[in-house]
Amino acid sequence: MVSTFTRPESIGLFLWGYIKQRVYATPPPTLQELRNRITDACDSVSPAMLYNVRREVQSRVQMCIVAEGHHFEHDR
Secondary structure, eight states: OOOGGGSTHHHHHHHHHHHHHHHTSSOOSSHHHHHHHHHHHHHTOOHHHHHHHHHHHHHHHHHHHHTTTSOOOOOO
């Protein structure tokens, strides 16, 4: 069994969670404000943040390869 955190969509889930948290911290009063918040949240994703996520996913994929696709535990 492959850990949920080794799947490629984990990056998407992280990104969605981050953006959702920033966009919906308080309910947007208008559709335009929602659009503005989405744009601002996407702009706030830094290259360093994406690099760290990619590095983490690569590490977990490597652990999965070592475990030959079987379930594994990781301490992070």
